[in-house]
Amino acid sequence: MRYRKIGHTDIEASVIAFGAWAIGGWKWGGTDANAAIAAIDTAIDEGINFIDTAAVYGFGVSEELVGKAIQKHSREKLVIATKCGLRWDTESEYLHIESDGKRVFRTLHADSIEHELNASLKRLNTDYIDLYQTHWPDPHTPPADVMDALIKQKQAGKIRSIGFCNASINDLNEAIATGELDVDQEKYSLLDRDREADNLPICAQHTLSFLAYSPIAQGLLTDKLNTPRQYNEGDLRIGNPRFSPNNIERITTVLKPVKQLADERQVSVEHIVLAWTLQQPGMGHVLVGARNAEQARHNAIAGDLLLTDEEYKRVSDAALGWSGWE
Ligand SMILES: NC(=O)c1ccc[n+]([C@@H]2O[C@H](COP(=O)([O-])OP(=O)(O)OC[C@H]3O[C@@H](n4cnc5c(N)ncnc54)[C@H](OP(=O)(O)O)[C@@H]3O)[C@@H](O)[C@H]2O)c1
Numbered sequence: 001m002r003y004r005k006i007g008h009t010d011i012e013a014s015v016i017a018f019g020a021w022a023i024g025g026w027k028w029g030g031t032d033a034n035a036a037i038a039a040i041d042t043a044i045d046e047g048i049n050f051i052d053t054a055a056v057y058g059f060g061v062s063e064e065l066v067g068k069a070i071q072k073h074s075r076e077k078l079v080i081a082t083k084c085g086l087r088w089d090t091e092s093e094y095l096h097i098e099s100d101g102k103r104v105f106r107t108l109h110a111d112s113i114e115h116e117l118n119a120s121l122k123r124l125n126t127d128y129i130d131l132y133q134t135h136w137p138d139p140h141t142p143p144a145d146v147m148d149a150l151i152k153q154k155q156a157g158k159i160r161s162i163g164f165c166n167a168s169i170n171d172l173n174e175a176i177a178t179g180e181l182d183v184d185q186e187k188y189s190l191l192d193r194d195r196e197a198d199n200l201p202i203c204a205q206h207t208l209s210f211l212a213y214s215p216i217a218q219g220l221l222t223d224k225l226n227t228p229r230q231y232n233e234g235d236l237r238i239g240n241p242r243f244s245p246n247n248i249e250r251i252t253t254v255l256k257p258v259k260q261l262a263d264e265r266q267v268s269v270e271h272i273v274l275a276w277t278l279q280q281p282g283m284g285h286v287l288v289g290a291r292n293a294e295q296a297r298h299n300a301i302a303g304d305l306l307l308t309d310e311e312y313k314r315v316s317d318a319a320l321g322w323s324g325w326e
Contacts, residue, residue: 026058042293052082085107088102106136107141132153186213188215191220221251242325
């Protein structure tokens with residue numbers, strides 16, 4: 001497993017992070033607590049020390065599972081990242097999403113951040129969080145005020161570093177101007193490359209870690225792409241146009257040369273995809289969701305895989321065949 005520093009800090013985090021959204025169950029067709037804890041345990045045993053969760057994942061369930069799983073591991077070796085700013089227990093001016101009978105609001109007022117941070121510390125059963133991130137921007141709170149609130153929590157010793165997710169370039173630049181932003185977390189994969197034009201070069205320029213979320217496109221950039229399957233009720237992939245037979249056929253065509261390379265290197269398509277992603281200019285870490293020990297062990301392999309220049313080019317050339325989602 002390779003490790004890279006988080007932003008300007010000395011925090012060494014594995015290039016493959018354990019993405020803990022799916023284990024929370026919400027949007028992923030339910031949760032299996034034993035499988036989730038085994039997945040985190042195995043990930044840590046495989047050298048993954050970086051875990052990304054959020055208060056809203058399963059409305060606290062994901063953080064609680066992470067909190068349980070990490071008790072038998074040495075806390076100081078782990079890099080625990082979580083997020084604030086999506087509230088289901090109170091209302092604000094901005095409704096983010098209404099789903100499964102829950103209304104989720106965006107808010108990043110200082111009082112709300114403090115309230116959420118204390119709740120996350122409790123659920124995670126820890127007294128500090130290594131990376132605290134805003135989940136989505138709150139149009140009613142300027143980024144400078146959000147940074148002020150987060151910097152106060154950092155000074156209080158409750159968090160060690162600060163990140164923004166899903167940030168506009170303006171918000172990002174305002175936060176960077178404080179000198180205290182270490183992370184930008186955005187959607188990025190071989191099929192979602194918009195951030196190469198803006199966030200990635202900004203991160204490289206200002207020594208921010210770019211964290212790529214959904215790097216295997218929620219299962220599409222894997223060897224299992226063509227395996228027929230039935231998703232559980234409530235799974236975000238049901239009826240999702242990204243998973244249409246047309247898109248799956250188009251992705252299969254794009255991945256043909258990647259599959260050939262994977263066979264030559266005796267690994268899986270997802271390993272090549274993750275290695276290629278990690279070799280993108282400005283890239284920090286990839287956050288890969290896993291629901292069980294088998295997936296966690298399998299995905300960790302990519303943390304040791306380096307593509308040669310020629311292999312990297314073969315994947316880049318294949319990716320040029322992708323003309324976007326239909
Ligand atoms: N900041 C944000 O707004 C934001 C948004 C999205 C995600 N994230 C973060 O990024 C993490 C990862 O994103 P993501 O969960 O959306 O997508 P992802 O990592 O691209 O896909 C994860 C899903 O792919 C499937 N999978 C995992 N390993 C596999 C393998 N080896 N072969 C085949 N399928 C495999 C699993 O679902 P099945 O087993 O059910 O197929 C898993 O839940 C999240 O957990 C979260 O930490 C952040």
